[in-house]
Amino acid sequence: MRPLYFDHNATTPVAPRVLAAMRPYFEAHFGNPGSAHIWGLRAKKAVDEAREQTAALIKARPEEIVFTGCATESNNTVLFGHFPDRAGHLAVSAVEHPSVLAPARALAASGVEVSHIPVTPNGLVDPAEAARRILPQTRLVSVMLAQNETGVIQPVAEIAEMAHAVGAAMHVDASQAVGKIVVDVAGLGADFLTVAGHKLYAPKGVGALFMRRGMDLPPYLLGGGQEGGRRSGTENVALIVGLGEACAMAMEDVAVEEARQRKIGAAIEAGLSGLGLAMRIHGQGAPRLPNTLFVGFSGFRAADILSECVIEEIGCGAGAACHGADTTVSHVLTAMGVPREFAEGTIRLSWGRSTTLDDAAELVARLKNIMRRIGP
Template sequence: MRPLYFDYNATTPTHPQVMEAMLPYFNEHFGNPGCTHSYGLSAQKAMQKARQQVADLINASFEEIIFTSGATESNNLVLQGLLEPGDELIVSAIEHPAILNPARALVRKGIDLKIIPVDHNGLIKLDVLKESCTEKTKLISIMLANNEVGTIQPLKEITSWAREKNILVHTDAAQATGKIPVDVQDLGADFLTIAGHKFYAPKGVGALFIRKEINLKPILYGGGQEKGLRPGTENIPYLVALGQACALAQNDLDQEIKRQKELGEIFLSGLKNLDIDFILHGQNAPRLPNTMSIGFKNLRAGDVISGLISYEVAVSAGAACHSSGEKELSYVLKAMNVNEDYGQGTIRFSWGRMTTKEDVHELLSRLKIVFKSLA
């Protein structure tokens, strides 16, 4: 039985073109870009090409891209490098822990934190957001697309309003970049986070867009790499990989979006034919083309996943299992006020470039068997 991977929002395989681009920089072009000899200059040239490729994908300037180890570091760099005691930070209730946890840690350092609720589709309540801002509000951090449900936030509307109030806006675009068009000029964001392993680069590399007129303080100290914001010798193979992943996304993004939407339509239509009661979370909001969070009524996500694992299918649950053994809804589903009858049986299905129509049909066949066993 061939394995089926439907957990692309967790991580993606490294694309063959990305692997091909990065491999020479482990041995053949192994130089330190801080050196002025030919080895160093070769590495420096590769790094700058990668920086331009990242900038091109999101319509930024070359000098506005800072390389990092991934989304967690990028998010922390913004929050910790910008906010000072007495400042106010506003986030949504469904942010990734890479935002929520550093935000809560900053509260202990004198930062005021406000968490804005979302509606039943996972969209931020804009009226509450606007009413919550004060003279102390320095930063609003709202993810572009939710990792669990796939809901895409109205970021352009948020940034347009925030600019009038002189409030900076950061968006964690880890799940959006490479999947949907991400244009920092159109979105109006001041900071934007990118994670390479979410769109076919290796784990351990990412980037942060910082609008050119804005300054951050470093949270790590060492050499002067990345304008002093990310000290340490650059990981050239991985930076090359990130650049190539960005170039790959830019090359056929519209075509891939259309294809992945079609896969979703096939999947949803097939589920309806399985005679199982379910809901699609966030169905009335804009969503990522590769993501469906499905709540199966009166089932336990863990039971469904266990069944799927036995049939070589990889997916993720929308419910968290706590150490006490009690199962409860994920904080995202709680924030969306999802009915527990459906929430407890929520599973996230996410697909990607390597997923075929045949894979979707095979997934449906194996789901049918699992559901029958749980009846």
């Protein structure tokens, strides 16, 4: 039995060309970019090139890219940086990643007024509700570009216009979108945008933060003044090179790969629909990522499905977790108002560059066997 990896939204494998680009910077080219000799200058040149590659993918300027350790760091930098006095107003969507929602909770506990923008039943952030929650005193609005569970692509540009109308900045967590769909920071109206390396075939432990020219934040890390004083700490050259190469790879074929992965998704949806089970595709009818299917099966528990997936050598995620007899449903499904019988049986399937139509057919066949074994 060959393993089937359908959890690319959790992490992607490092692409062979990315690994090859990184290898010299673990070995011969080990210099510190801050050193004024040949070893350091070679490392600095590599970081500069990676900055150009990363900027090009999202249609930004190289000087607007700050390399970070991960998307969580980027998100925390933006949220905490906007409220150094722990006052003012923050608006976030109800379906943000925990790396946005947890800082929002911490800010609320320290005195910041926080509003959560609801979503429609298909998982779209509701622009009408956003208009009600973006206030004259709002400093920052944070809405992700693509939801990590449902894959729903949010109306960021429309919401950014509302934010800018009251003088607020717009932050976009694009961790799940960059490399999967075309991302244009100007078209989105983003003042800040988060990139995660390990979501687009670069290694874990590296990310980037786009800061539009003219915008500024207090540095999240203090020290030697690297990254133009915006993020101190000796640069992780090898991982930064990997992120740059991954961005260059995506730049070459993002539209072609998007179309190919949409065909795989259509095949999986058709196959699961033919199983004769009561199922619900979360986010159906909304624009979605090409590689994500968040599907709930009535009469099943996600934990039971995932246990059988381990046996069948399928890698995927869940929208609900079991704690003894109790089942906790994800905050995303709760925000969407999904009926509990579908929410409890929700799994997330996400595929990528190495996934084929044959993989999709084999996935459906194995899930069919699983559902027969554990079905009510």
